[in-house]
Amino acid sequence: MGRRFVFPAQVRPYGQILAIQAENNPVTSPLLPTYARADISFERGEGPWLFGRDGERYLDFGAGIAVNALGHAHPHLVKALTDQAAKLWHTSNLFQIPEGERLAQRLVENTFADVAFFSNSGAEANEAAIKMARKYHAAKGQPERFRIITFEGAFHGRTLATIAAGGQAKYLEGFGPKVEGFDQVPFGDIEALKAAIGPETAALMIEPIQGEGGVRPVPGAFMRTLRELADDHGLLLILDEIQTGIGRTGKLFAYEWTGVTPDIMSVAKGIGGGFPMGVCLATAEAAQGMTLGTHGTTFGGNPLAMAVGNAVLDVILAPGFLERVERMGLLLRQRLAELMDRHPGVISEVRGQGLLMGLRTHVPNTEFIAAARRNKLILIGAGDNVTRLLPPLIITEGDVAEAMERLDATCAAIEAGQPAVAQQGAAK
């Protein structure tokens, strides 16, 4: 439809790339141009370090948006993946997958849950959670209860149902009618929440800390109110721990800080340490509608993913690991507060928990992130003009000190008015 194919004047570095020029949408790569990519690529990683094709070494405090929980090329993960790769990659869910049974068992033993469904991504873990909540009520003879209440600023993924759950206009725009059944209320507004609960409400869905939304923690008291309201009205409580889970806050899951347990929980990102996978965990009660044939995925829980997931848990559940994450989180928070004191003209607020920290800045976060990158520090954007620090969970005190030096240099450059080339988008 109106596309013109234009040969580039010069051959680009990584293969011959056709410059495709669609009307009003010029692109210079065969990749669909949906991402604002920084002009940098990496060829290898080691622990918290990334080695760029530009010959530079970068300290990775983004971890692939909270994914590389154990850093890059962790020997235990590399071994688990390569050992499994030499044996068996995929069989489909038509057969038993003992590695998956084992991972599910370990997740169940270490959480509120009784059962697990493996997916390939976070959005698919949320899709499973949403379907499960609806099916729960249908199985109990109330199929009209299918609506789910979510919170402003939420991010639950990019499928049609999860953009409806997230409710953000920028992600819904142009994709046809919003999937029916999601009601959104202001973040933290108990009265609005109570008013939104009706006879069709099936569940409440929330991230314990809004990640993409700008590192906004849900207060423990609000979480307890959610649980009470859910119990009073026969609703299911769904926690999206895709970003907060697998040790990111210093507990295996962030809900453990609140004393509140969910009925359903979605997990992804860190659980694969970089291998694409996710999981929807639930109590047997909440999962009662998900009977034979009600849900499925070809790739979910395949032997390769399960080998890596088990290897990630080997490390994260080892005695002392999570305590160390908590200590590193406290150290990072303290150092960031000091950074703000030194650079009040650049940083306006420090937020977050554990190793999910956010800096709100006076300058646009795109500018801050670009300036940090020039100081060889990788950071990630979020909503509300926040920059996220999401280092691998294996960072040391030395890594925190390195990051602080680079952050000081970043702030100093901004204070000196050095121009910053904004290249990275604010959020995904």
Ligand SMILES: Cc1ncc(COP(=O)(O)O)c(C=O)c1O
């Ligand atoms: C809280 C939360 N939910 C869901 C998702 C979607 O996960 P995925 O991108 O793997 O589909 C994300 C990803 O950033 C997330 O942070």
